[in-house]
Structure formats: structure tokens, C-alpha cells
Amino acid sequence: MVAPTLLGGLLAAALVPFTHAAAGGRPDIKAAPFHPGRAFPASAPRTKTCAVKAGTNGSDDSAAILQAFHSCNNGGTVVLDKTYTICNPLDLTFLNAVDVALTGTVNFCDDIDHWLPRTFKYTFQISSSMWKFGGKDVNIYGNGVGTLNGNGQKWWDRFASNATLERPILFVTDDSLAHSLIYSHPPLMNSHPPHLESQERPLKKASKQWFNLIANSTDVLISDINIKVGSTSSNPAKNTDGWDTYRSDGIVIQNSVINNGDDCVSFKPNSTNIVVQNLVCNGSHGISVGSLGQYIGTFDVVENLYVYNTSMSNASDGARIKVWPGMDTPFQPNLSGGGGSGYVKNVTYDTFHNDNNDNAITIDQCYGQKNQTICNQYPVSFSRQSNMTISDIYFRNFDGTVSSKNDPRVGSLVCSSPSSMALITSQKCVNINASKINVKAPSGKNPQWLCVNLDTGDQELEISS
Structure with missing residues (x-):
């Protein structure tokens, strides 16, 4: 891209x-x-x-x-x-x-x-x-x-x-x-x-x-x-x-240094055609798409993002996509939501160095809700359907070593609805691509990835150790 x-x-x-x-x-x-x-x-x-x-x-x-x-x-x-x-x-x-x-x-x-x-x-x-x-x-x-x-x-x-x-x-x-x-x-x-x-x-x-x-x-x-x-x-x-x-x-955000305690950059609803390049981020929650789908009755779009040449250190996540589930979810005292609709499409993270991040890559299609059964149910419910889809996502040229928090797991890609469910009217997480991923666990063990309900389209996830 x-x-x-x-x-x-x-x-x-x-x-x-x-x-x-x-x-x-x-x-x-x-x-x-x-x-x-x-x-x-x-x-x-x-x-x-x-x-x-x-x-x-x-x-x-x-x-x-x-x-x-x-x-x-x-x-x-x-x-x-x-x-x-x-x-x-x-x-x-x-x-x-x-x-x-x-x-x-x-x-x-x-x-x-x-x-x-x-x-x-x-x-x-x-x-x-x-x-x-x-x-x-x-x-x-x-x-x-x-x-x-x-x-x-x-x-x-x-x-x-x-x-x-x-x-x-x-x-x-x-x-x-x-x-x-x-x-x-x-x-x-x-x-x-x-x-x-x-x-x-x-x-x-x-x-x-x-x-x-x-x-x-x-x-x-x-x-x-x-x-x-x-x-x-x-x-x-x-x-x-x-x-x-x-x-x-x-929007272009470039050539900057960020030491903070939350998202380094966050693409909120209806953010389109954005380039983020040459950032050094420390202590953050990653460069994040979302959160999206927070409000019932709203249609959120994030499309055409290019994130290039990022150095991310001491963060909870590196590259991150977060979407609310299809039901109201109380997450924090001043932050709750879910049930909105929309899509994330054509997002590329390219050349991304990880240093002591808990996850190099995160897709969370049930933000704020830890019960995977509920996550599977509500995005496809006929009564409260969420059409918050994620598609055409590209992770390329990732390297570095994650933190010991989840060792040997180095990333988590969790989508909300399995493709085999009979009630599915549209796939929720489609054409997810990862190539030239060389992220290591600090223990030296083979890196593990948590992948749930993931559709990689015509490509395989190419993850090397």
C-alpha cells in the first residue's frame, strides 16, 4: 500500500x-x-x-x-x-x-x-x-x-x-x-x-x-x-x-516524540485519509484505531490510514484496533458504550519497532467486555445487531521484543464472531494480513499469537520468529 x-x-x-x-x-x-x-x-x-x-x-x-x-x-x-x-x-x-x-x-x-x-x-x-x-x-x-x-x-x-x-x-x-x-x-x-x-x-x-x-x-x-x-x-x-x-x-502527524500514559495516537470515529510517520512513543497504549461503535444509532468510519516508521516502548500495545461490542458495556466510571455500527477499512501499519510492549499487535473487537461468549452473541444478534466490521488490515515489518507480561505470547488478534455461526449476516473481521513479523518473547521461547475468529482472506499470516 x-x-x-x-x-x-x-x-x-x-x-x-x-x-x-x-x-x-x-x-x-x-x-x-x-x-x-x-x-x-x-x-x-x-x-x-x-x-x-x-x-x-x-x-x-x-x-x-x-x-x-x-x-x-x-x-x-x-x-x-x-x-x-x-x-x-x-x-x-x-x-x-x-x-x-x-x-x-x-x-x-x-x-x-x-x-x-x-x-x-x-x-x-x-x-x-x-x-x-x-x-x-x-x-x-x-x-x-x-x-x-x-x-x-x-x-x-x-x-x-x-x-x-x-x-x-x-x-x-x-x-x-x-x-x-x-x-x-x-x-x-x-x-x-x-x-x-x-x-x-x-x-x-x-x-x-x-x-x-x-x-x-x-x-x-x-x-x-x-x-x-x-x-x-x-x-x-x-x-x-x-x-x-x-x-x-x-491529517499528517509526523516527526514527534510522545511520553505519555494512554494512546500515542488514536483515530476516533470518522477519521479518514491519515498518515502518521516517524513517531517515538513511550509508555502509551499504542497507536490505536478506536475505540469505535460506542454509541447506538451512530455510524463510525475509519478508513485509509498509513502508519509508518514507529518506535514504541513500554506500552500496553503497539499497533491496536479496538471496537465496542454490540451491547452496552460499562467499562470505566466515565467510559461505557457499545451497540454502534460502522467499519474500519484499509489500515496499514508498516515498519514498527517494539521494545517492552505487552502486545506487538492487538485487535479487540469487544472492547471493554471480557466475556467472549457475549462478544460472539451480540455482534450477530438480530435484535441488537452490530455492523462494526474490520477489513483489509495490513501489519508489515514488525520487529523487537515484547514485555514479559504475557510471555511467550507476543500479540492478540481477537474478532467477535466466528465465521461458522449460522446467524452471521456479514463477516465482522475480514482480510487481516500480517507479513514479515519478527517479534520475540523475552524468554527466548517461540513467540505465540492469540488468534480468535480471524479471517485472513486469501493470505496466511506470515509470522516469523
């Missing part, structure tokens, strides 16, 4: 290194080596500059930041080169032809009770945000020093005793159309990724929940980002996804 072809497109997002461009200029970032099938549009030169003056003693800078975006919209550059504090929500989805030079630090007030009634709300998985970016022809970049600091510690500590606490996402791209929004280059990373040229990249840290949500957007390019999270108390940082895509098309 070559890089997928896009269906259409409009915005691009990327935080990009100043060091790759002429001093003071917008960096020139390309999607490479793969792209979604068309070039991202070029932006015209900007003709005015709005430098935001920071308040003193951590006072709220949100009004000054908003004014700068209004003043420099339609052809200007907003400069955020100081230390700023945001204590009130910022809706920046009106942007057109604007650059953002984020070379300072943006902090968010950590007053939980102040924020809870003020955040922007999203119905999907009860999520919210403190600020959101959107519009047309937007470029956001730094020079290796720009930082977004979510100040998540108080939120993680309260979440430990209140599992339904609504924690905001650090950065949301919402309703972005036509052109490129480029995040880039904050700095600092202790581990130098072997296949990336530079260790210097922009920093996002201490998000309260997901770090990034790309929603309702098209043509978004993200490059050279450093994400890191770590709790200073006994309460872990939960649900700290690196990127989540939702109802978006034509």
Missing part, C-alpha cells in the same frame, strides 16, 4: 521549528516521506505583527491574547514570546490567514472549580477544552522553546477520588478549513530518537486529559512536537492521549 489518497481537504496544522526557516520567518514543513495524496496549500506572506504583552504575577492574559488575534487576523502574525496565563476560555475558531509564533510559554490556571462551568463542551466521550483553534490558512510555530503547560497535577489528584471529573483537553483544532495550521517546535527531550534528525522540538506537557484533539478539520499537518507527562504525586496522569482525530480528513 502506498500513502492513501485523500477525499477532499481544507486545513493544515503543525507546530514547526523556526530553526528550519530563515530567521523570523515561517518554517517550510513538508509531509514526508508519505503524504495523504495532495500537497498542503502554501500560505501568503504576513504583513503585520501583533506582539502580546504578558501580565504580571500570573494574571489572566486571555483578553489580551484574544485582542491580538482579532487585530492580526486576515494577514498578520501573533507573537507569543513571553510567559502567559490563560484563566478564561478562548474561542479562536474565527481565524483566517494568520500565523502564530509561539516561542514563549502558555500556562493554564489550575483552579478546577473556576474552569468546570466555563470550558467548551463536546458530546463525544464527555470531553471539553479551555481554548480551541480553527479557521483557514493558520500556521502555529515555535523555535524549539515554545511550551504549552496544562498544569494538570491538581486535576489528576482530584480525578483519583472523582472518576467522572470532566478534565479539559490541552489543545483542540476544531472546524478548520482550507490551508495549513502548523504546530511546531517546543524543545526538550531526554531520549534522542534514532530515526529523527533533531532532538529539539516544541513541548506540550502536563495535560489534564488528552493532549490534542483534531475535530471537524481537513488538511492538518503536525510536525516536530514533544509531548511529556508525569505526575508528582501517587495519583497517575490518566487518559493522556497524544493525539485524537475525530470527524477529520487529510
Whole structure:
């Protein structure tokens, strides 16, 4: 499979290194080596500059930041080169032809009770945000020093005793159309990724929940980002996804380092024509399709994904596909679902290095439900049929050694309904392909794979030790 072809497109997002461009200029970032099938549009030169003056003693800078975006919209550059504090929500989805030079630090007030009634709300998985970016022809970049600091510690500590606490996402791209929004280059990373040229990249840290949500957007390019999270108390940082895509098309995420505690990248419902390449992920739950099929009456599509050149370490999973069963399943206090429909189609994971991951490859077509009998029953029930199908999946060129957790098992591919069941009206897991898989168990025993209800189409799973 070559890089997928896009269906259409409009915005691009990327935080990009100043060091790759002429001093003071917008960096020139390309999607490479793969792209979604068309070039991202070029932006015209900007003709005015709005430098935001920071308040003193951590006072709220949100009004000054908003004014700068209004003043420099339609052809200007907003400069955020100081230390700023945001204590009130910022809706920046009106942007057109604007650059953002984020070379300072943006902090968010950590007053939980102040924020809870003020955040922007999203119905999907009860999520919210403190600020959101959107519009047309937007470029956001730094020079290796720009930082977004979510100040998540108080939120993680309260979440430990209140599992339904609504924690905001650090950065949301919402309703972005036509052109490129480029995040880039904050700095600092202790581990130098072997296949990336530079260790210097922009920093996002201490998000309260997901770090990034790309929603309702098209043509978004993200490059050279450093994400890191770590709790200073006994309460872990939960649900700290690196990127989540939702109802978006034509996205590229590349050349970044992610140290977190949940999905490195997660393709949520209606994510299409996406390239993820050259990522170093540590401590995550993998690069994941899903979860999908969570809501009854909705139709979820994830199609045409190409994940290339990934280094995944100390994760629960490497390459992962997760789909809810055909019945309501209470999984966590703030996460339940099942019974939705849709499909996953044409997904490729190519060149994937595993280091101490529990599973190199995971397909879970009954996410949140551990009873395989129930999983077999509900996806094919005439009364509550789930049409959540998985097809045309390709795993290629996997290597490395998994953790000792499941030794000698190195992966799990479990589909929901056996092909021999008489009630089946359509196959649920079709044409699953694995080739050049050379993943080892730490004990040195022959690697074992758990494969249940798997249809490999016309091909055999080629798994070597």
C-alpha cells in the first residue's frame, strides 16, 4: 500500500521549528516521506505583527491574547514570546490567514472549580477544552522553546477520588478549513530518537486529559512536537492521549516524540485519509484505531490510514484496533458504550519497532467486555445487531521484543464472531494480513499469537520468529 489518497481537504496544522526557516520567518514543513495524496496549500506572506504583552504575577492574559488575534487576523502574525496565563476560555475558531509564533510559554490556571462551568463542551466521550483553534490558512510555530503547560497535577489528584471529573483537553483544532495550521517546535527531550534528525522540538506537557484533539478539520499537518507527562504525586496522569482525530480528513502527524500514559495516537470515529510517520512513543497504549461503535444509532468510519516508521516502548500495545461490542458495556466510571455500527477499512501499519510492549499487535473487537461468549452473541444478534466490521488490515515489518507480561505470547488478534455461526449476516473481521513479523518473547521461547475468529482472506499470516 502506498500513502492513501485523500477525499477532499481544507486545513493544515503543525507546530514547526523556526530553526528550519530563515530567521523570523515561517518554517517550510513538508509531509514526508508519505503524504495523504495532495500537497498542503502554501500560505501568503504576513504583513503585520501583533506582539502580546504578558501580565504580571500570573494574571489572566486571555483578553489580551484574544485582542491580538482579532487585530492580526486576515494577514498578520501573533507573537507569543513571553510567559502567559490563560484563566478564561478562548474561542479562536474565527481565524483566517494568520500565523502564530509561539516561542514563549502558555500556562493554564489550575483552579478546577473556576474552569468546570466555563470550558467548551463536546458530546463525544464527555470531553471539553479551555481554548480551541480553527479557521483557514493558520500556521502555529515555535523555535524549539515554545511550551504549552496544562498544569494538570491538581486535576489528576482530584480525578483519583472523582472518576467522572470532566478534565479539559490541552489543545483542540476544531472546524478548520482550507490551508495549513502548523504546530511546531517546543524543545526538550531526554531520549534522542534514532530515526529523527533533531532532538529539539516544541513541548506540550502536563495535560489534564488528552493532549490534542483534531475535530471537524481537513488538511492538518503536525510536525516536530514533544509531548511529556508525569505526575508528582501517587495519583497517575490518566487518559493522556497524544493525539485524537475525530470527524477529520487529510491529517499528517509526523516527526514527534510522545511520553505519555494512554494512546500515542488514536483515530476516533470518522477519521479518514491519515498518515502518521516517524513517531517515538513511550509508555502509551499504542497507536490505536478506536475505540469505535460506542454509541447506538451512530455510524463510525475509519478508513485509509498509513502508519509508518514507529518506535514504541513500554506500552500496553503497539499497533491496536479496538471496537465496542454490540451491547452496552460499562467499562470505566466515565467510559461505557457499545451497540454502534460502522467499519474500519484499509489500515496499514508498516515498519514498527517494539521494545517492552505487552502486545506487538492487538485487535479487540469487544472492547471493554471480557466475556467472549457475549462478544460472539451480540455482534450477530438480530435484535441488537452490530455492523462494526474490520477489513483489509495490513501489519508489515514488525520487529523487537515484547514485555514479559504475557510471555511467550507476543500479540492478540481477537474478532467477535466466528465465521461458522449460522446467524452471521456479514463477516465482522475480514482480510487481516500480517507479513514479515519478527517479534520475540523475552524468554527466548517461540513467540505465540492469540488468534480468535480471524479471517485472513486469501493470505496466511506470515509470522516469523
